[in-house]
Amino acid sequence: MKQGIDADCDETMRVIEPYTKRSVTFLTQVDSEGWRVKVYGISANSEAVPAELVDEAIAQVLPQLPQPAVSEDRYGVGFLIIHQGKQRNWFLLDWWEHEDILFHRLFSSPLDSCRTISAEKSSATACVHELQVISLESEAWVKTVLGTDTEPDFDAYLKRRSDSPR
Secondary structure, eight states, rough: OOOSSSHHHOOOOOOOOOOOOOEEEEEEEEEEEEEEEEEEEEETTTTTOOHHHHHHHHHHHHGGSSSBBOOOOOOOEEEEEEEEOEEEEEEEEEEETTTEEEEEEEEETTTTTTOOOEEEOOOOOOHHHHHHHHHHHHHHIIIIIIIIISSOOOOHHHHOOOBOOO
């Protein structure tokens, strides 16, 4: 019989469903209120994210970005991940400030009601599928804004997009 932490983990820590990679699709870039935002879609159903879900996310989530879009420490660029998950629709709104800080807000809606998007009060950040997009966006930020010998190139950042085939 195992004792201690390992024994507890064996009983409580189990994989409920094996990991299956989900495709990430760049959907569009939205320019609104001074912001330039890359929009990505992820679906647990192996289908394209429905247009209605994308439209509602753009209409309800993007207005939650701070204003003004561009300031001394804010660059007016970011990304939105729309993830049609297995339990809920998730909307991750991220933008860059203070050179290398990624700001983040999380929203969700029931799967059957994308019109009722609300801010999450939990401390959740992202799932593994969303973290892959965040990682790629971080890499794009380093290569086009922070890691250049010239001025930061926000247009180059916006052109670097994550698209992974299934």
